[in-house]
Structures are given as C-alpha cells and as structure tokens.
Amino acid sequence: MTILVLHHTAGSLPSSLKTLQGQDPKHRVGVHYVVTDEVKPRVIRMVPEDMAAFHAGKSNWGRLEALNQHSIGIEIINYDGNVYPYSDAQADIIFALCAEIIRRHDIKPWNVVAHSDIAVGRKIDPGSKFPWAKLAKLGIGAAPLPDELKERLAHGHLATPAFFRRLLTDYGYAVGPDDAGLKLAVEAFQRHFRPAKVDGIIDVECTAILECLVRRYQSPAYRSAQVRP
Numbered sequence: 001m002t003i004l005v006l007h008h009t010a011g012s013l014p015s016s017l018k019t020l021q022g023q024d025p026k027h028r029v030g031v032h033y034v035v036t037d038e039v040k041p042r043v044i045r046m047v048p049e050d051m052a053a054f055h056a057g058k059s060n061w062g063r064l065e066a067l068n069q070h071s072i073g074i075e076i077i078n079y080d081g082n083v084y085p086y087s088d089a090q091a092d093i094i095f096a097l098c099a100e101i102i103r104r105h106d107i108k109p110w111n112v113v114a115h116s117d118i119a120v121g122r123k124i125d126p127g128s129k130f131p132w133a134k135l136a137k138l139g140i141g142a143a144p145l146p147d148e149l150k151e152r153l154a155h156g157h158l159a160t161p162a163f164f165r166r167l168l169t170d171y172g173y174a175v176g177p178d179d180a181g182l183k184l185a186v187e188a189f190q191r192h193f194r195p196a197k198v199d200g201i202i203d204v205e206c207t208a209i210l211e212c213l214v215r216r217y218q219s220p221a222y223r224s225a226q227v228r229p
C-alpha cells in the first residue's frame with residue numbers, strides 16, 4: 001500500500017457503520033478504519049491493512065488508477081467536512097493513526113491524499129475543514145516549506161492555465177482535458193492546500209503553493225533522496 005486516503009462519511013456513526021459493514025446489498029463499500037465523532041473519539045478497525053477495501057472508487061493519482069488496490073482508507077465521522085469542523089480530539093487521533101500507517105507502509109508525504117484529490121469532480125471529502133495544515137506541521141502529509149512559500153508569494157507570479165495544469169499533473173492530479181476539467185482540479189487542489197478560498201480560480205497564492213509543492217516533492221533530487229535506505 002503506497003497511498004493513504006482520508007474521507008468523511010457524510011453520515012452518523014450508526015448509519016456509516018451499517019453501510020461500511022456491507023449490510024446494504026446495493027453498496028459494495030468498505031474501509032480500513034473509522035474515526036468516530038464521540039467526545040472521546042475512537043478508531044474502529046474494519047478491514048486488515050493487507051487487504052484492499054472498497055473506499056476509493058474510480059480514482060487516479062500520479063500514474064496509478066483504481067486506487068483501492070494501492071491505498072489504506074480512513075473514514076472520519078463528519079456530515080460534511082466542508083461545513084463542519086473536525087474537533088481537536090479527532091485531529092489528535094487522526095494524527096496518531098496516520099503516523100502509524102505511514103510508518104508501517106513507508107507512505108510518502110505527497111501520497112497522503114483527500115478522496116477529493118484522487119476523484120476530481122466526483123468527491124469533495126474530507127472537505128476544506130479537514131486539518132491538513134495542522135497535520136503537516138506534525139509531519140503528516142505534504143506542505144510547502146514556509147520560507148520558500150514566503151519568497152514565491154513576494155514575487156507575485158501568476159501561472160497561465162496551461163502551466164498550472166502541467167504543475168497539477170506533475171504533482172499527481174488527474175486533470176480533465178477542457179477548461180471545466182481544469183477548474184474542478186483547481187478546486188480539489190484548493191480544498192486540500194488553500195482551503196480558505198475554494199473557487200476553482202487560479203491565483204497568485206495557489207500558483208506559489210503548487211510551485212512549492214512540486215519543487216519540494218516531485219523534483220528528482222528529492223525523490224532519489226527518499227528512496228535511499
């Protein structure tokens with residue numbers, strides 16, 4: 001397993017468990033872990049990590065597609081992570097769970113993704129309220145280097161649509177061939193990396209963040225450093 005996918009359930013704990021345990025014959029679904037929304041959140045283990053679970057659906061990331069075969073999935077109880085915040089207690093337990101999974105499978109920072117990153121235009125979970133920045137500060141997932149971001153923002157460079165499309169593709173996103181496809185991919189990118197404004201419009205800040213990410217994680221130097229034992 002090389003990818004870690006985060007989701008929100010869009011349903012309550014009882015209804016989500018019913019669906020994820022496969023009690024609904026119409027839906028073939030499953031996931032490795034559920035994080036509850038109780039005052040003291042818990043992790044419920046659903047499917048063993050060495051087995052594929054049906055959480056990603058039609059999906060792409062980098063050169064991979066149909067990511068169920070390649071990914072661990074975590075569902076977090078939240079009706080809509082674009083509307084309702086995740087509690088600090090949930091963030092803490094998500095951090096601990098992700099840290100263990102990343103260590104066990106040696107998952108790279110750029111492969112810790114939202115369902116919305118890998119199913120562009122189809123999924124919007126775990127939403128813009130998901131604590132990506134907080135987790136990145138603790139070493140989970142990808143984020144720009146703060147100094148480099150500051151420098152790029154100071155330059156105020158705006159990528160052309162064609163260049164932004166190339167950067168998104170280099171980073172891992174599957175971008176649809178037309179303008180509408182690009183807008184959806186920009187929205188997915190913003191939901192993860194610039195959640196304060198998710199409007200699908202390429203701006204100076206998005207350009208700076210994406211350039212930093214591609215430079216930091218997709219450069220050959222970084223990748224070869226990562227595979228060294």
Ligand SMILES: [Zn+2]
Nearest residue numbers: 007008115125
């Ligand atoms: Zn999902």
